[in-house]
Amino acid sequence: MRDTFVKTMMEIAKDNEDMYLITGDLGFGVLKPYWEAFPERFINAGIAEQAMTGIAAGLALEGKIVTTYSIGNFPTLRCLEQIRNDCAYHEVNVKIVCIGGGFVYGALGMSHHATEDIAIMRSLPDVVVLTPGDLMEAKAATRAMYEYHGTCYLRLGRGGERQIHDKELTDFKIGKAIKIKDGEKIAILSAGGILDEAADSVEKLREMGINAAQYSFPTVKPIDTDTIQSIAKEFELIVTVEEHNIVGGFGSAVAEVISELDEKRGKLVRIGIPDVYSSIVGDQKYLREVYGVSSDKIVERILKEVSRN
């Protein structure tokens, strides 16, 4: 995803001289193509995320479109107040890019697990939260982000993500969910790189004769209220999946919409990290399994719900 992001950003930067990138001293190798192509529009703030974000706000106030770049929680939690006060309140064109949403940097330890970022970022007014699920979504979300004027948060994976969409997303819109598969009774909704596990769970259920629908939400804020409302009315079981703490993230955003519906609606089950920090060592796949967000665990949870009824 990060290479897709850099490539897409570079295409935009080629035609737009206002595009700047400021890194918190991360992106070895990854940012190299941009750095070489646009050395005068590449800034390294050093290991100083507060300065990085404040400087980005200052540049953006002067009309630049500024990308801040780092990994895990560094571009968000480490400089949260700069995002809130300096960027969002001033409605500036700062694009906060995080490489490593969820357990991407699994074995590096809890410091590198971005597992509360969606909840925190989506609680900030005037911040768009983008959570693409595969390379096609990453490409489309990157484009949409730079077309939008204002502060955005782009939560990406690292690399090696599976492609779920088989073609370009030509009608991608911020705030719009994407239907991936039709189905009956059960709908599986996900946000972010966990899309592959969600897709696998749909396949595994299908093999068992359960035909679940699948939706991807590359935007968590603004949340696609219309789509959630119609899903809630159409399906008996709505399952949200996220590689993020169960508190406050994508599942919560969906719950906020569903809970205020007047009409009869399906039951909501939220799957996410069960409000813990991980001190278990392991790679992304391993930790997904441990914390119940792997495709097998998703299936297990859904079967439990199905057998209950």
Add this chain to the structure above:
Amino acid sequence: MNSLELAWKIRRHGIEMTHISKGSHIGSILSVADIIAVLYADILNYDNRNPKREDRDRVILSKGHAGAAIYAALAECGFFPLEELKTYYANGSRLSGHVSHKGVPGIEFSTGSLGHGLAVGAGMALAAKFDKKTHKVYVIMGDGECDEGAVWEAALFANHYRLNNLIAVIDHNKMQSLDFCENTIELAPFADKWKSFGWNVIDIDGHDHDELLRAYKTAVASEDKPTVVIANTIKGKGVSFMENNILWHYRTPQGEEYDAAVAELERIKP
């Protein structure tokens, strides 16, 4: 209006605004008054009819709690009606306690949480460099504010990028929220810290308008480094019983204290 008159008016408005609003921070408003007055009277390029004019100098009040001083200066400089100063802190007003840019002409940037202004100013100064513009960026900070690590992150950055168009002015009144700086977190040797970060340092009496003017002119002429003007000031300057008294960081002038403060200021009116 000359800088002495403007400084006096900032102080007088400050007393009135904190009195009407029952607001805090009069000590800081009084200590920063001369710094702001000389800047607006003699240095800044601004256009009160077109506050966003591209070639304007930029000012960020990073110690946002002294917002009343900037609001007073802007009103006196014709950015908005003087009458509006009475709405400071009031329900539905656009003049919040900590300085806000929303709807207030002449305010470049909103602050209130300390340690934000210098990085933003550095970003603005860098943008000016990229665009080959000649305006300057002034960031007015507190000394207690320099406890914030973000200040020093920005200080490193400004030196590295040789932002000679960035001028930090520190209202060095030696006091912060609960006590004197030296009893809180030692800043000394303050000038040496900035020097070691690669900045031009100009250490002056922050109530002496000739020294302030000279310092600003020297800062503007810097060819390769950012400049910090360490303006040594007295918290509560101009009202004897508020001077160097920590009580007046939060206390609001009411009753006899208000009358006494006004009487003292009237006696020193230029």
